[in-house]
Amino acid sequence: MACLPAAPPALGLRRWLGLGFFMLLCLSLGYALEKKVVKTKVGEKVGLPCCHEIPSSESLHNYRVYWQKNTTKVVLAYAQGEMIFKHKQYENRTEMDIRNLTLWISPVEILDNGSYQCVVQQLRTLQNSFVVCDEPVTLFVTADFSKPNVTTEVSAKSCESTEMVVRCSSHGGFPRPKISGFLNNKSVVWNASWVSESSLSLYNVTGKLWLNVTKDVSFTCSVEYNGFAKSTSLLLQKTSNCIVPTVPPSYNVITASSIIIISFLLAITLAARYLPRRVCSYCSKHQDSVEEGVKECTKPPMSSKVSSETSSL
Structure with missing residues (x-):
């Protein structure tokens, strides 16, 4: 088995010294560039x-x-x-x-x-x-940008959520900025647009965001440029309240209820019309029977008349 000859100690030392000098030079250049x-x-x-x-x-x-x-x-x-x-x-x-x-x-x-x-x-x-x-x-x-102006526009709403368009705009700054947003401390992605006359003139920036808000949330828009930043925060509120609508009764229920009510009213009407006649008829018959009973009671007894006739004989 063959062995490679060892490097001379002087050569290894020179190599390490050269590497150290190169790293020192790189650090010095980096510091100079900074x-x-x-x-x-x-x-x-x-x-x-x-x-x-x-x-x-x-x-x-x-x-x-x-x-x-x-x-x-x-x-x-x-x-x-x-x-x-x-x-x-x-x-x-x-x-x-x-x-x-x-x-x-x-x-x-x-x-x-x-x-x-x-x-x-x-x-x-x-x-x-x-x-x-x-x-x-x-x-x-x-150049400092203005404090971001945040506006919201509700596009649709329901009992469960509110859909809205959020716009964040800032103007008069340089260089071209980066616009970012945070929803409850979670990053969101903007649809951003920039306006500037040239690469060496002031910028205006506008960001647009579509959100589906199911509850009140904290929102922040930031404009970052050359190590600086301007931010605006606000509370996005869910605009709809969940009110459960009353369910109208079905057609069959309405029909059955109407029939029952009409029947009940008809029964009351008939009872009010014919029941007094029957009561009066019963009362008159009962009165006639009572009067006949009274007449029978007032007639002289037959046995007394017979007795008187017999005595006369």
Whole structure:
């Protein structure tokens, strides 16, 4: 069985040192890139840091400094301590620190959003120079959106639920936002639309949502943009109350009830009409029998008459 020769100790040490240096370089670059991102809001003052600072033993006269945007548009330029150019878009809004070369912009506009680059050249002679540094810095400009306005419109309702359309709108912000919603702390998906004149102008956003509300629920609409957020919360109420309707009686029940009522009324009518006659007839017959009885009682007895006739003889 063959064995691979072991690596020399020096080679393994060099490999680990090289890997450690590479990781340190990556971390340093990552930290440098993180430092080169600046966030601000419309109307504020912001400073964009340059990649070089002029030592106290030197002056701006020994340098050329160019601040440019998107590598195509020069914002301003200095040569031998004097400003030789400034873009009209930045007139009366920009200045540069003559020591650390920071570019100050005030007030910030949405059009200032983008990538900038600080290019520093050191002059050896009037004709000879070399680049000291050339690094970008990204400026993120934010404009606050208005507080979301939430409206509801009931499209259908029943005893069990209420169907409604919920709209959430916000305007006057930058950059393009993300709209989100929460129903009882559960995320919901919006049908969102955005309106903007261009990619570097203010946005208006509107979200639409269809909900089937079976009980009163808490609802929140949020507009998120560049690490900021504006939210509005409200209570969505179920508008219908469950009132059980009375069931009308069936046709057969109505018919039978009508027959019974009519029969009852007819019976009362007949009883009221014929019963007094029968009672009166019975009373008259009974009175006649009583009178005959009285007459019989008042007649003289026959035996007395016979006795008197016999005595006379």
